[in-house]
Amino acid sequence: MPNLAHPEDDVITVSNPLDLVEQVISANEWLFDRRSESDLAAEAQGKWCDYGLYFCWSDEISVMHFSAAFDMKAPVKQRAALYELLAKANERLWIGHFGMDEETGMPVYRHAMLLRGTPSAAAESIEDLIDIAITECERFFPAFQFVIWGGKSAEEALDAAMLECAGEA
Template structure:
């Protein structure tokens, strides 16, 4: 795995740290000047992770796309679902792109200063929290889209915490 000592953050841009993090995990990724895209296999689906760096604003926008498309006839239920799900989140949020019906998780990080660096722990938190939230709520979205459940039923069913071992 990647160690902070393996990557000198004093002279690296945020995308450099993410690229090193993705490479250390063996995740397929492609890098551009202001963007990096990786693919990660989760428990429920494969996720496209996308980071966009806007140096002039000092903002790193991080997206996780769980490969869920919402058809026009399911959008009203999905908007209610997103509102209920987003109440559960501490950082980031889920949204639905109106033009394509693509569901995604988005989080923006302000990276200020002349160095514009992203620490290893910040990169790990950004990536892992996005994956964790997609994994946590993927069943909710599926219950609403394909399981015939209402948004409240789907959320209640998916967030049941089991105790003990089977």
């Protein structure tokens, strides 16, 4: 497909954004493993659990896929309720979405960054991506727990987890 914004620039090369991700991860002093030129895995501490961060770069389509996996697994009997919760939680997100790893039953936050036409991702964009993902994971973690281990319905879990406290104790 031709570049309609700048027809003279039909081919634009994006440098590997995982190099920048590696710098951001290092600055946070998180453990990481640069598995290849296209894969990077890291671990970030949250308030509720540690999150497995995974970044994958596709040079062919200039997209960086990102996921943050929860340190929890849903038993098979709870997965239908968890799928309902995922759908309801996704309605409340501005970017990214929640899914579940089918094999393990692990909830996962996912997002993809389109980088075609840019020289590379900005450090601020990478930082925001990670910050938003962890914030959303932390916000919905109690709801996932209520469904998986508390036997609550998706609606009950969201109502309980999204309860906003007012004032000071």
